[in-house]
Amino acid sequence: MIKELKNFEAWFITGSQHLYGEETLKQVDRDSAEIAASLNKSPHIPVKIVFKPVLTTPEAILQICLEANNTEGCIGLITWMHTFSPAKMWIAGLKALRKPFVHLHTQFNRDIPWSSIDMDFMNLNQSAHGGREFGFIGSRMRIERKVIVGHWANPEIQKKLDVWLRAASAWHEWQGAKVARFGDNMREVAVTEGNKVSAQIQLGYAVYGYGIGDLVDRVNSVSDSEAEQLVQIYESEYIVPGDARKGGSLRMSMREAARIEAGMRQFLEEGGFSAFTTTFEDLHGLVQLPGLAVQRLMADGYGFGAEGDWKTAALVRAMKVMSLGMKGGTSFMEDYTYHLNSTGMKVLGAHMLEVCPSISSGKSSLEVHPLGIGGKSDPARLVFDVAQGKGVNAALMDMGNRYRLLVNPCDVVPADEPLPNLPVARVVWEPYPNLEVAAGAWILSGGAHHTGFSMAVTAGHLEDFAEIAGIEYLLIDKNTTISSIKKELRWNDLYYHLAKGI
Numbered sequence: 001m002i003k004e005l006k007n008f009e010a011w012f013i014t015g016s017q018h019l020y021g022e023e024t025l026k027q028v029d030r031d032s033a034e035i036a037a038s039l040n041k042s043p044h045i046p047v048k049i050v051f052k053p054v055l056t057t058p059e060a061i062l063q064i065c066l067e068a069n070n071t072e073g074c075i076g077l078i079t080w081m082h083t084f085s086p087a088k089m090w091i092a093g094l095k096a097l098r099k100p101f102v103h104l105h106t107q108f109n110r111d112i113p114w115s116s117i118d119m120d121f122m123n124l125n126q127s128a129h130g131g132r133e134f135g136f137i138g139s140r141m142r143i144e145r146k147v148i149v150g151h152w153a154n155p156e157i158q159k160k161l162d163v164w165l166r167a168a169s170a171w172h173e174w175q176g177a178k179v180a181r182f183g184d185n186m187r188e189v190a191v192t193e194g195n196k197v198s199a200q201i202q203l204g205y206a207v208y209g210y211g212i213g214d215l216v217d218r219v220n221s222v223s224d225s226e227a228e229q230l231v232q233i234y235e236s237e238y239i240v241p242g243d244a245r246k247g248g249s250l251r252m253s254m255r256e257a258a259r260i261e262a263g264m265r266q267f268l269e270e271g272g273f274s275a276f277t278t279t280f281e282d283l284h285g286l287v288q289l290p291g292l293a294v295q296r297l298m299a300d301g302y303g304f305g306a307e308g309d310w311k312t313a314a315l316v317r318a319m320k321v322m323s324l325g326m327k328g329g330t331s332f333m334e335d336y337t338y339h340l341n342s343t344g345m346k347v348l349g350a351h352m353l354e355v356c357p358s359i360s361s362g363k364s365s366l367e368v369h370p371l372g373i374g375g376k377s378d379p380a381r382l383v384f385d386v387a388q389g390k391g392v393n394a395a396l397m398d399m400g401n402r403y404r405l406l407v408n409p410c411d412v413v414p415a416d417e418p419l420p421n422l423p424v425a426r427v428v429w430e431p432y433p434n435l436e437v438a439a440g441a442w443i444l445s446g447g448a449h450h451t452g453f454s455m456a457v458t459a460g461h462l463e464d465f466a467e468i469a470g471i472e473y474l475l476i477d478k479n480t481t482i483s484s485i486k487k488e489l490r491w492n493d494l495y496y497h498l499a500k501g502i
C-alpha cells in the first residue's frame with residue numbers, strides 16, 4: 001500500500017520528427033530535459049518526473065508506450081510537442097498505450113522575442129501547431145485525456161499538472177488493488193450493491209468476500225498484553241476518560257476494541273488489502289462493532305465502506321491516494337441528518353461510528369457508549385468536530401450499464417451550537433449551490449447516502465480521475481440548477497447508450 005507519491009513516476013515524452021536536422025533535435029532534447037528536471041524539482045509536482053529522449057519515429061513511439069505499460073511505477077505520460085510531430089506516427093503507440101496521458105500544450109520560450117525573432121526560432125518553437133496535430137489524433141482515436149495549456153514554469157500550470165498526476169496515481173493504485181469484505185451487503189440496501197465483475201474489468205480492483213469467522217479467528221488470537229499495549233498508545237494519542245484508564249470500568253471495552261484493531265490490521269496487511277468493508281448485520285463472534293479500529297485504519301490510509309459498501313471503500317482509498325501529502329483529511333461519510341431552518345440549511349454528516357480522524361480539527365476524544373443498533377457490547381469510538389474549510393463529497397454508483405461518479409463541493413461550517421449529547425465524530429456542511437438544489441440534484445442523480453468526503457481532494461481531482469477511469473462524471477456545483485441537472489442526466493443516458501458504438 002503506497003504511502004508516498006514520490007514512489008510513482010510519470011514519463012515526460014516529447015514528440016518531433018527528423019525533418020529539422022540533428023542540431024534542432026539536440027536542442028529539442030535539451031529543452032525537454034530542462035522542463036522535465038524543473039518539474040521534478042517543483043514543490044507542486046507530487047511524483048517523480050522521468051525524462052525520455054525525444055521521439056522521432058513510429059517505432060520509437062510504440063516502443064516507449066510498451067515500456068510505459070510494463071513499468072510498474074509508471075502512472076502515465078506527460079506528452080509535449082516541441083515541434084511538429086506528424087501524428088500518424090503516434091497511432092500504433094497510442095493504440096498500445098494502457099496508461100493515461102496528459103497533453104501539456106506548452107512552449108519552451110514563454111515570450112515571443114519580438115525584436116529578434118527569425119525563422120529558426122519559429123521552426124524550433126512550433127508547439128502552437130504541433131500540439132494541434134497531436135490533439136487531432138487523440139480526438140480521432142476517441143481517447144479521453146486532459147489538455148493543459150500554458151507556460152510550463154508557471155506555478156498555476158504546474159498545479160494543474162499536480163491535480164492530474166494525483167488522479168493518475170489513484171487510478172494506478174486501483175489497478176490490482178484488493179478490497180476485503182467482511183460479511184456481505186446490508187441485506188436489502190440497493191445502492192451499496194453492484195456488479196463486482198464489472199468493477200474488476202473496468203476499474204481494476206478486486207473485491208474479496210470473507211465470512212466474519214475468518215476475521216474473528218484473527219481477532220481472538222491477539223493476546224491480552226498485545227491489546228493492552230495498543231490501549232496505552234490510545235492513551236497517548238487521544239483524550240481518554242478516567243473510567244477507561246487502568247483499573248477503570250471501561251478498560252475491558254477499550255481492550256476489546258484494541259483486539260479488534262490488531263486482528264483486523266494483521267488480516268489486511270497479510271492479504272495485501274488497501275480497503276475493506278464491514279456490516280453490522282454480520283458481526284457474529286465480534287464483541288463490539290468495529291468503530292475505533294475502522295477509524296484508526298482509515299487514518300493510516302485504508303479505504304472503508306460500511307454495510308458492505310465496497311464501491312465507497314475503494315473510492316475512499318482512491319481519494320486518500322490523490323491527497324497524499326496534502327493538507328486536509330479524507331473519510332468515509334454519510335449524509336446523516338438535516339438542519340432545514342431556512343436561515344441556514346445544512347447537513348450533519350457522520351456515521352454510526354466510522355469517521356476518519358484525519359479530518360478532525362483537534363485531539364479526538366476516545367469514548368465508549370451504547371449503540372442502539374447491532375446488538376453488541378458498547379463500542380469504543382473517537383469523537384471529534386471538523387474545522388471550517390472547503391470540502392467535497394463524492395459517490396460512485398453502479399447504474400447498470402455504467403459507473404457514475406457524482407461530486408458535490410461544500411463549505412464545512414461550525415455547528416450552530418455544541419453537540420454535548422452526540423457521541424460520534426461529525427461534520428457540518430453547506431453543499432453547493434445550497435442544500436435545496438444540492439440534495440434535489442443528488443437524489444435525481446441516484447447519488448448514494450454514503451460518500452467519500454475530503455477536505456484535500458477537489459472536484460478537479462475527481463473529474464480527472466473519472467476521465468482516466470472512463471466513467472460518467474456529474475458535478476453539482478455553484479452553477480447547478482434542478483433544470484440543468486435533469487437535462488444533463490437525460491443527455492448522459494443517451495450518450496452512454498450510444499457511446500458503445502462510437
Ligand code: MN
Pocket residue numbers: 306307334351450
Ligand atoms: Mn451507512
